[in-house]
Amino acid sequence: xxxxxxxxxxxxxxxxxxxxxxxxxxxxxxxxxxxxxxxxxxxxxxxxxxxxxxxxxxxxxxxxxxxxxxxxxxxxxxxxxxxxxxxxxxxxxxxxxxxxxxxxxxxxxxxxxxxxxxxxxxxxxxxxxxxxxxxxxxxxxxxxxxxxxxxxxxxxxxxxxxxxxxxxxxxxxxxxxxxxxxxxxxxxxxxxxxxxxxxxxxxxxxxxxxxxxxxxxxxxxxxxxxxxxxxxxxxxxxxxxxxxxxxxxxxxxxxxxxxxxxxxxxxxxxxxxxxxxxxxxxxxxxxxxxxxxxxxxxxxxxxxxxxxxxxxxxxxxxxxxxxxxxxxxxxxxxxxxxxxxxxxxxxxxxxxxxxxxxxxxxxxxxxxxxxxxxxxxxxxxxxxxxxx
Amino acid sequence: xxxxxxxxxxxxxxxxxxxxxxxxxxxxxxxxxxxxxxxxxxxxxxxxxxxxxxxxxxxxxxxxxxxxxxxxxxxxxxxxxxxxxxxxxxxxxxxxxxxxxxxxxxxxxxxxxxxxxxxxxxxxxxxxxxxxxxxxxxxxxxxxxxxxxxxxxxxxxxxxxxxxxxxxxxxxxxxxxxxxxxxxxxxxxxxxxxxxxxxxxxxxxxxxxxxxxxxxxxxxxxxxxxxxxxxxxxxxxxxxxxxxxxxxxxxxxxxxxxxxxxxxxxxxxxxxxxxxxxxxxxxxxxxxxxxxxxxxxxxxxxxxxxxxxxxxxxxxxxxxxxxxxxxxxxxxxxxxxxxxxxxxxxxxxxxxxxxxxxx
Numbered sequence: 245x246x247x248x249x250x251x252x253x254x255x256x257x258x259x260x261x262x263x264x265x266x267x268x269x270x271x272x273x274x275x276x277x278x279x280x281x282x283x284x285x286x287x288x289x290x291x292x293x294x295x296x297x298x299x300x301x302x303x304x305x306x307x308x309x310x311x312x313x314x315x316x317x318x319x320x321x322x323x324x325x326x327x328x329x330x331x332x333x334x335x336x337x338x339x340x341x342x343x344x345x346x347x348x349x350x351x352x353x354x355x356x357x358x359x360x361x362x363x364x365x366x367x368x369x370x371x372x373x374x375x376x377x378x379x380x381x382x383x384x385x386x387x388x389x390x391x392x393x394x395x396x397x398x399x400x401x402x403x404x405x406x407x408x409x410x411x412x413x414x415x416x417x418x419x420x421x422x423x424x425x426x427x428x429x430x431x432x433x434x435x436x437x438x439x440x441x442x443x444x445x446x447x448x449x450x451x452x453x454x455x456x457x458x459x460x461x462x463x464x465x466x467x468x469x470x471x472x473x474x475x476x477x478x479x480x481x482x483x484x485x486x487x488x489x490x491x492x493x494x495x496x497x498x499x500x501x502x503x504x505x506x507x508x509x510x511x512x513x514x515x516x517x518x519x520x521x522x523x524x525x526x527x528x529x530x531x532x533x534x535x536x537x538x539x540x541x542x543x544x545x546x547x548x549x550x551x552x553x554x555x556x557x558x559x560x561x562x563x564x565x566x567x568x569x570x571x572x573x574x575x576x577x578x579x580x581x582x583x584x585x586x587x588x589x590x591x592x593x594x595x596x597x598x599x600x601x602x603x604x605x606x607x608x609x610x611x612x613x614x615x616x617x618x619x620x621x622x623x624x625x626x627x628x629x630x631x632x
Numbered sequence: 633x634x635x636x637x638x639x640x641x642x643x644x645x646x647x648x649x650x651x652x653x654x655x656x657x658x659x660x661x662x663x664x665x666x667x668x669x670x671x672x673x674x675x676x677x678x679x680x681x682x683x684x685x686x687x688x689x690x691x692x693x694x695x696x697x698x699x700x701x702x703x704x705x706x707x708x709x710x711x712x713x714x715x716x717x718x719x720x721x722x723x724x725x726x727x728x729x730x731x732x733x734x735x736x737x738x739x740x741x742x743x744x745x746x747x748x749x750x751x752x753x754x755x756x757x758x759x760x761x762x763x764x765x766x767x768x769x770x771x772x773x774x775x776x777x778x779x780x781x782x783x784x785x786x787x788x789x790x791x792x793x794x795x796x797x798x799x800x801x802x803x804x805x806x807x808x809x810x811x812x813x814x815x816x817x818x819x820x821x822x823x824x825x826x827x828x829x830x831x832x833x834x835x836x837x838x839x840x841x842x843x844x845x846x847x848x849x850x851x852x853x854x855x856x857x858x859x860x861x862x863x864x865x866x867x868x869x870x871x872x873x874x875x876x877x878x879x880x881x882x883x884x885x886x887x888x889x890x891x892x893x894x895x896x897x898x899x900x901x902x903x904x905x906x907x908x909x910x911x912x913x914x915x916x917x918x919x920x921x922x923x924x925x926x927x928x929x930x931x932x933x934x935x936x937x938x939x940x941x942x943x944x945x946x947x948x949x950x951x952x953x954x955x956x957x958x959x960x961x962x963x964x965x966x967x968x969x970x971x972x973x974x975x976x977x978x979x980x981x982x983x984x985x986x987x988x989x990x991x
Binding site for chain 2: 254258261295296297298300473590600
């Protein structure tokens with residue numbers, strides 16, 4: 245096991261922060277709004293809050309928490325579909341831990357479990373396959389979830405199930421892809437993002453090449469970053485230096501893990517098992533073309549959507565929720581009227597409040613040090629009151 | 633209570649079946665045999681034979697003897713359910729004894745005796761029950777706290793998960809000791825007696841989902857001796873809590889709320905074993921929220937902090953004791969962590985369990 249202290253050295257962090265302050269100071273002149281840098285990945289959002297990074301940066305820099313938490317962008321109807329599958333008596337429904345509390349329109353998987361559904365938390369899709377082997381008389385359905393980060397492990401598990409002739413295993417596929425989503429985001433009107441911190445784990449699989457259009461077509465810098473505080477600070481500095489230099493390139497801060505061309509074996513498994521869906525719905529963002537995948541026809545017997553009568557429910561988000569605007573960085577979580585009142589980690593309305601990677605949950609749990617005053621919102625949660 | 637004896641386990645008088653059946657809860661000879669062979673013989677070693685009335689439904693105490701050692705009775709009860717039953721560093725039986733001793737001890741009381749109620753699932757191997765009973769007895773004997781009475785129920789297969797234990801304890805609080813969660817004052821120092829999160833990590837690891845290279849052992853231990861040493865060195869100790877479910881974070885939040893103060897802790901001073909640290913990194917967990925079974929959070933006045941720390945460190949269960957922060961007047965009801973970079977974040981109560989992140 246490799247430990248991570250070398251990427252959390254306070255002295256190195258202080259030096260990076262001084263450099264960031266220097267660049268920010270030079271950029272600040274004549275600027276009437278902060279430089280908005282979107283960290284695409286929920287893991288980055290989590291790290292920013294966990295280490296209190298925002299409070300250490302000059303006011304002219306603002307992190308915008310992007311759509312890269314796969315649990316947070318799962319539409320309510322898909323959760324309802326999950327619950328419908330999980331409630332079938334023959335099914336063992338296997339899911340990653342942070343998906344279990346995401347609210348559907350009727351209930352979450354956790355509530356379905358309390359009502360008698362056999363829902364199990366697992367750490368890897370291979371655990372679900374092992375469950376299928378141990379329970380040959382049951383149907384084990386794996387809740388396939390995540391970006392390109394987790395897609396290869398689902399694909400390899402399907403290939404293994406095929407190789408071993410396992411017949412009682414299937415995947416309810418909700419895997420999504422980051423590139424079409426970034427494009428849709430960039431094509432949004434009035435998107436005030438000055439640069440991007442790119443997702444480390446996703447890039448480990450797809451490499452850095454697919455991001456090239458962000459610089460070339462949209463003129464925005466993107467730096468792929470790791471998940472340690474020093475990674476994030478260094479990546480931010482790299483983005484700011486590009487802004488200062490008037491350039492827009494794709495850079496790789498996370499080269500110790502991310503090869504520019506990604507992982508061909510992982511991509512090959514993904515390519516063999518999955519095909520692009522014409523359209524996939526995202527919570528808060530609506531339908532995005534070619535942004536999700538499903539199992540290819542050749543693997544139809546492992547596809548839970550084909551094996552079971554999935555209701556394919558489509559449910560609109562509650563009117564008052566502003567998940568979409570939070571996801572695209574247009575408003576901060578506390579600007580949502582539901583935040584901290586109707587929507588809390590105890591009783592989440594929106595998925596951004598459920599996953600520890602969701603920006604609402606992160607603001608609620610860790611306290612947004614940048615929120616100007618508690619009285620800026622009439623319903624500030626307790627953790628934000630404390631920061632005023 | 634006199635000093636416990638160290639009599640060896642008695643051999644079973646009658647052969648028991650290999651598994652628990654509903655007959656073992658029926659009140660007849662099967663139940664009596666089980667109680668005698670498994671529990672009475674094991675627990676007798678934890679106490680003075682003369683004081684034992686093993687097959688009666690209650691233990692009786694000499695009030696004068698209790699009153700001579702303090703002026704208040706402490707009384708607690710706790711139920712123990714854990715999967716797996718046996719894990720590195722402990723088992724459900726050791727946990728049940730230590731947990732209740734610790735609940736008594738952190739009230740500033742000297743534990744006097746324990747009771748033990750067992751709920752057994754039909755089909756449980758008797759050998760497992762015997763191992764658990766022996767472990768309870770060994771832990772109680774080593775701690776000097778006898779198990780003096782108990783109860784056994786058997787439920788149908790599926791009505792419980794193998795084995796649940798409820799232990800109840802009584803203790804005596806010495807005159808002059810005033811410890812409570814609402815007594816912290818600004819300026820006080822917050823101490824912990826050692827490395828955090830070992831139990832929570834050991835249990836997750838023992839479930840076998842991750843196949844880690846290093847075995848992480850639970851810190852399960854009775855803390856009453858350590859508490860006695862601490863109270864002697866720092867008689868003004870304001871608050872003591874064992875940091876079990878919800879971890880140190882839950883204790884500090886309860887303290888902040890009950891005392892109407894803020895608590896400020898420093899990330900760099902939190903003692904965490906490298907293996908636990910790495911484990912948490914892999915799963916996206918925070919050691920501040922992981923359960924402990926041999927760790928306490930002590931709040932002491934600033935002028936007693938050095939003596940308290942020295943006393944803790946001189947005890948085997950406090951060798952890695954450190955000050956992790958202070959009680960402050962600002963942000964009452966909140967716990968704030970200074971991160972290792974000088975940033976800060978709120979440490980809130982956890983909602984439900986910590987959930988491993990997807991990536």
